[in-house]
Amino acid sequence: MFNVLIVDDEPSIREGLKTIIEWEKYGFKVIDTAANGRDALLKFNQLRPDLTIIDIRMPGMTGLEVIEQVRLEHGEGRFLILSGYADFDYAKRAISYSVDAYLLKPVDEDELIEELQRIHISLSKQVELKLRNAEEDHYYRAHMVEEFLFHDSEHGNIESVVNLGLSWNSYQIILIEVHGQAIGESLYINALKGRLIEHFDETEHGIVFSAGSNLGILLTDVIDREDQAIRLYAELSEMMEECNGLVYAAAGPMVKEIGEIGISYSGATELLQHRFLFEHKRIMTTDDLQTMISHFGNKPDVSQSDEIELSDKLYYALDIGSKDALWRVMEEIEQRIVSIGRSEQSMKSLYAQIFASAINKLSNSKTERNPILQQYSSFITEVYQQVTLKDLRQLTIDHLSRLVEGLGGMSKDTVLKQMIDFIQRNYNENLKLELLAEVFNYNSAYLGKLFKNYTGEQFNTFLDKVRIEKAKDLLLEGFMVHQVASRVGYANVDYFHSKFKRYVGISPSSYRVMEKD
Incomplete structure (x- = not known):
């Protein structure tokens, strides 16, 4: 749908043109009207209509003067002139301004429709050409960025850098990792890439390129503050809302020469490798890497x-x-x-x-x-x-x-009852009072005193007695002494032997013989 601005000093003409034509049927939409030339210039600058239908004679500023001023300021604009005067001089001047049509008043509806159809075809071809040129321009710009990054182009073609508009004051790489859920991740990436190109390339704020399974942006405006990192992340997240996708992004360091963007790319890549530990909803920056290294690095491994x-x-x-x-x-x-x-x-x-x-x-x-x-x-x-x-x-x-x-x-039982129940069920584990104290959130010495007051025995003594009672049962069931020792939580059979004799008064073997007799 192409936008139309109608300019005429006669209200009946302005309103009549809005109503006699089924504009949407022919691919147009009237977005506003103007009553004189100066009003027309103001609204043209604000609305930038695709087509302006303008009266040639108006008080103060003629339609031709409006067209001339627009050409000087913008160099483009499509115009259809209306005039009540079949004046050849006006026609010649209109042609010199490359207007699309020159119609006499009163306007013939069929003639106007015919001109609108012709202009619609021309505008459509113009849009198609712009899109194709934009796609080609993006391809060459993105290709050059990828050449510098991935094909050892240390200096590149300086003339091409200038011609493609890549001669900037500074450069910074943003790397984006995309995660999808409902459909294949490649579809998410393609959807996001299209939005990024529209947002950055077409507004000349950056160049979008592919970086393996990730996407990249070569930015003209450097991200070096937290508020900028938050704002850009919000923009990226909003672009992915329709696709139900998630994005994680990192900004490499700023560089001054396009041949150095590999440094920025390497920095962003290293940052993304730490994405798992990063929890803020913003772009990761080089300062974040230093924070994570100092906080998490150089610690002993988990044995x-x-x-x-x-x-x-x-x-x-x-x-x-x-x-x-x-x-x-x-x-x-x-x-x-x-x-x-x-x-x-x-x-x-x-x-x-x-x-x-x-x-x-x-x-x-x-x-x-x-x-x-x-x-x-x-x-x-x-x-x-x-x-x-x-x-x-x-x-x-x-x-x-x-x-x-x-x-x-x-349970509603006290901590000590829970401890006793736990010991009786887990006697064969490597139980330690210090470990249980941590779980129950007690000081180990204090918990030990509570335990002794409640049971009348030290923690280790109580544990030993539980183990020895279970060992008696296993011995009578026919298990070998070393098997019993392992089953009740003693890794060393000699240690088990000494403990058993201490609490029972005889060795494990003697106990089995005596009880069977």
Whole structure:
């Protein structure tokens, strides 16, 4: 649909032209009218109509003078002149201004429609040509950027850089990682690329190009402040709303020469590699990288014993059904995993291993829990599908909250009764008072005193006695001494032997012989 401005000093002519023609039928829309030449110039500058139908004789400023001024200021504009005078001189001047038609008043409806149809064809071809030229221009500009980035063009063709409008004061690369959900990600990328080209190339704010599975923008206006990073991210997110897609973007450092844009590209690439740990809704900048390196880098790796301890804590928190304990443990797991500064996949893998180990222990401790726990096997798969640490955290909160609720949540028993029940069910684990104190959020020394006052025995003594009582049953069932030691939580058989003799008064073998006799 092409826009039309009608200019005539006679109100009846202006209103008559608006009503006698079915404008939309012929691909036009009247957007406004003007009563004189000066009003026409003002509205032309504001509205930039595709076609102006203008009276040739008006008081103050003639139609030809309006056309002449428009040509001087804008160099373009399509005009159809109306005149009540069959004056050859006017016609000659109109032709010199390249008007599209010259019609005499009173206007013949059929003649006007014929001219509108002809002008519509011409305007359509003009739009098609502009689009084709814009596409070609974008292709060459994007191709040159890709040449500098990916084909070792250290200096490039300086003449082409100037001709294509790439001779800027500064340059900065923005890299965009796209994530889709409903349809193939390539469709998301193509949809976003079209919007980016329209937003940046056609407004001459940047050049959009392809960068592997990502998209890139070579910006003319450098992003170096947080408010700019927030604003650009909001623009990118808005472009993807219709496609239900997610974007993550990073800005490389600013450079002064187009031959140095590879430096900016490398900086943006390194930033995107840390996208998993970045939680702000804005473009990542080089300052963010320094912050993350100083916060997360140079920390010792998580050892196997650390992994076991973390999974044990998670298991304990799940077993006692305390959400408060659970969130404390999950926060510790997250901080510990993130602090090692490894790759996204490595962090996810370690996270999944800890969770799987805790769930397996929980399942083995009470078989009646299995129907509830089986539905959480899919959680491990979902861990690897999360795009950021923030997403993974929310996934964990949702799953574990439902799991604790499904298991019955926190009982009404006291902490000490829960500890005793826990020990009696998990005597074969490597139980430590310090670990349980962390789960229950107590000082270990204070919890030890409470435990002794409640049971009359030290924590380790109570645990030993539970284990020895279970060992008696296993010995009478026919298990070998070393098997019994392992089953009740003693890794060293000699240590088990000394403990058994201490509490029972005789060796495990003697006990079995005596009880069978």
